[in-house]
Amino acid sequence: MTDEHRQRLSDLQDGELASAGASDVLNAIAREPELRETWERYNLIGHAIRGEAIDPACRVVADRVRLALVSEPTILAPRRLVRSRRQQVRRLAGLALVASVAFVVFLAMPTLLPDPAAAPGPGSAAPRLVERESIPMRRWHMERPELASKLDLYLVTHQATAPATGANGMLPYATLVGYESFR
Amino acid sequence: MRRSSVMNPSVSWRAASRGLVLLLCGLGFIQCVAAREVRPEEAGVEGDAMRQAGVLLARMAEAVRSLSYEGTLVYLHQNRLETLSLDHRVEQGQVEERLISLSGPIRAVARAKDRVMCVLPDGHPISVERAGGSRFLDTEGIDPDALDEHYRVEMLGSARIAGRETEVVGIIPKDDLRYGYRFHIDRDSALPLKSDLIDRDQEPLEQLMFTSISLQPSEGPVPEMAGPSMRGAPATSSTSQWRFDAAPAGFKLVMQHEMKQPDGSIIEHFLFTDRLSSYSVYIEPGVEDGLDGVANIGAVHAAGRKLDGHRVIAVGEVPLETVRAAIAGAYRVAASDRGKP
Numbered sequence: 085m086t087d088e089h090r091q092r093l094s095d096l097q098d099g100e101l102a103s104a105g106a107s108d109v110l111n112a113i114a115r116e117p118e119l120r121e122t123w124e125r126y127n128l129i130g131h132a133i134r135g136e137a138i139d140p141a142c143r144v145v146a147d148r149v150r151l152a153l154v155s156e157p158t159i160l161a162p163r164r165l166v167r168s169r170r171q172q173v174r175r176l177a178g179l180a181l182v183a184s185v186a187f188v189v190f191l192a193m194p195t196l197l198p199d200p201a202a203a204p205g206p207g208s209a210a211p212r213l214v215e216r217e218s219i220p221m222r223r224w225h226m227e228r229p230e231l232a233s234k235l236d237l238y239l240v241t242h243q244a245t246a247p248a249t250g251a252n253g254m255l256p257y258a259t260l261v262g263y264e265s266f267r
Numbered sequence: 268m269r270r271s272s273v274m275n276p277s278v279s280w281r282a283a284s285r286g287l288v289l290l291l292c293g294l295g296f297i298q299c300v301a302a303r304e305v306r307p308e309e310a311g312v313e314g315d316a317m318r319q320a321g322v323l324l325a326r327m328a329e330a331v332r333s334l335s336y337e338g339t340l341v342y343l344h345q346n347r348l349e350t351l352s353l354d355h356r357v358e359q360g361q362v363e364e365r366l367i368s369l370s371g372p373i374r375a376v377a378r379a380k381d382r383v384m385c386v387l388p389d390g391h392p393i394s395v396e397r398a399g400g401s402r403f404l405d406t407e408g409i410d411p412d413a414l415d416e417h418y419r420v421e422m423l424g425s426a427r428i429a430g431r432e433t434e435v436v437g438i439i440p441k442d443d444l445r446y447g448y449r450f451h452i453d454r455d456s457a458l459p460l461k462s463d464l465i466d467r468d469q470e471p472l473e474q475l476m477f478t479s480i481s482l483q484p485s486e487g488p489v490p491e492m493a494g495p496s497m498r499g500a501p502a503t504s505s506t507s508q509w510r511f512d513a514a515p516a517g518f519k520l521v522m523q524h525e526m527k528q529p530d531g532s533i534i535e536h537f538l539f540t541d542r543l544s545s546y547s548v549y550i551e552p553g554v555e556d557g558l559d560g561v562a563n564i565g566a567v568h569a570a571g572r573k574l575d576g577h578r579v580i581a582v583g584e585v586p587l588e589t590v591r592a593a594i595a596g597a598y599r600v601a602a603s604d605r606g607k608p
Binding site for chain 1: 268295303322342344347351366367368374375376378383384387391393395473475519522526536538546547557558562563565566567569580582583584594
């Protein structure tokens with residue numbers, strides 16, 4: 085096993101290996117016990133770094149699964165049997181059941197599915213404080229304080245000239261007062 | 268010999284059962300689609316909801332204008348949470364308001380009848396006034412019908428804020444050129460206990476919420492309702508040397524005035540609004556030390572560019588695309604054409 089093997093194993097573990105290369109590495113892991121041991125060690129290191137619980141009983145999982153598969157008896161699919169009259173009756177009962185369920189769905193679907201046109205009931209709008217990251221968080225151009233002061237003046241003049249109706253009260257000014265750390 | 272499906276009972280039963288299920292699912296789908304058709308009684312319910320929202324918004328505007336209250340708010344923007352203190356007093360017919368940050372360096376905004384004062388860290392104190400401006404700092408209610416072209420007004424249920432029951436009203440923008448609001452309006456006092464700035468998907472951009480509030484008796488008479496505010500002003504056309512083509516959809520010029528600077532220079536100020544959202548365009552002489560490009564402070568955006576030895580800057584609580592479009596359409600006319608619209 086070379087350093088390149090180790091590097092590729094590490095990349096695979098971090099999800100950074102291209103899918104084309106992944107199959108080669110997986111084949112190599114299947115062939116070489118040493119690679120499997122390294123893979124297991126890398127997994128343990130990952131668990132430890134992330135502070136996850138480590139179960140000592142999970143060692144050598146790949147080999148244990150392989151041995152278990154070898155010792156499992158082969159399951160042979162039974163030959164399809166010729167349908168008896170009893171089975172025909174069962175199929176009829178099944179068909180009736182399917183029809184009943186479909187009919188119930190047909191009747192109940194409008195009730196079960198929410199109607200977008202309907203007004204939401206009381207209590208449906210729980211207050212949410214939702215984090216959102218789409219707007220870059222900054223306060224004007226802090227590297228140019230004169231420009232930032234000018235934009236502050238323009239914003240205050242704008243808000244004072246066109247006060248938001250009784251509607252949002254001081255909300256526009258909260259933008260001015262609320263941004264502190266980037267000034 | 269090849270067996271036909273007619274001769275094979277199991278195949279025919281399978282086909283029949285599949286056909287039956289498909290038929291019933293199809294009928295169910297048709298019934299659902301039919302159920303989505305707006306029935307007359309549903310249209311009536313929608314109209315009632317609009318009326319209810321209109322009444323609530325009018326009550327809210329009146330409450331903000333006439334009640335005295337103070338409280339603590341949280342202001343959430345992106346992943347940051349700030350605590351603010353708000354003191355709103357109505358004394359002798361005058362509204363005075365003060366908003367102070369309780370965390371970080373002291374930042375404050377105070378509003379009085381004819382003046383707004385700001386104290387911000389590392390910046391010059393800002394004081395904006397408009398002598399004799401009868402419509403300065405006016406507030407007015409929101410008329411849902413007037414917003415119909417660019418917003419949807421909806422009742423969004425109820426919620427509990429600061430220990431009080433509220434009704435939730437949404438003013439939802441129909442496009443990406445403006446923001447809307449979601450107000451949680453106190454059932455008793457009609458004050459907005461939580462205000463969200465939202466986009467067309469109703470995703471909140473900024474949220475301001477009372478965590479505690481106390482109402483106090485107002486002293487003296489309630490402030491008189493002034494005339495229509497800038498946002499309600501009729502559309503006008505520029506009479507200066509500057510014109511604006513292709514303003515963002517729905518935004519109209521409603522005001523223009525000149526701001527005299529300490530050095531004697533004049534900055535021209537143009538206000539555009541769609542009756543709820545608004546932005547201002549400032550045109551200053553000279554092209555040095557100005558904004559070239561875009562900047563933002565939260566959901567407030569600004570865009571600037573050079574034009575004929577001047578700098579054009581648009582500022583407003585509107586999306587970036589809106590301020591960009593606002594400055595893109597600015598141009599200068601010859602002196603002989605200034606009187607023409």
